[in-house]
Amino acid sequence: MEITLAVIKPHVLRNTYAFQQVKQLIKQNFNVLQAKEVRITKELSEQFYAEHQGKFFYHRLTSFMNSGPCYALILQSEACIQKWRSLMGPTKVFRAVYSEPQCIRALYGLSDTRNACHGSDSEASALREIAILFPEFQVKSTAKTQVKQ
């Protein structure tokens, strides 16, 4: 089975209803191997989003991620990476609202930056991102027990 990293962005945590809904959707679809509230400092955020350095939204994005606590989860399922990205929906919220009105970004996204959640885009990205936010996590010991939330 595959694993991926999901991050719920700060504005969703500030909305209790939205946060509960997203967590419930996650529990219905994945094994949650790890989950924690995490403060993604500007430095951590710049490391996390290194691939976007130089893009016009880079400063906006890394500042936003540091604007309040995030909630990070390691998810496991068959085809987990694609499954979580499908549940999130398109990156751009206006497109999400138009084309997939029931996806997480359509329901809880506010703008292209505040688009509710993050999901790794490949196995390599998942491993890199998990190492940043869950440095203690041992990827090889994947016969893990489900974390209760």
Ligand code: ATP
């Ligand atoms: P994520 O990596 O967050 O799962 P993604 O893979 O769909 O989303 P990326 O292209 O990797 O999208 O962009 C990373 C993040 O950068 C997006 O989630 C969004 O918050 C922000 N972002 C991307 N494009 C834009 C844009 N045009 N304007 C503002 N913010 C953007």
Ligand code: MG
């Ligand atoms: Mg991405």
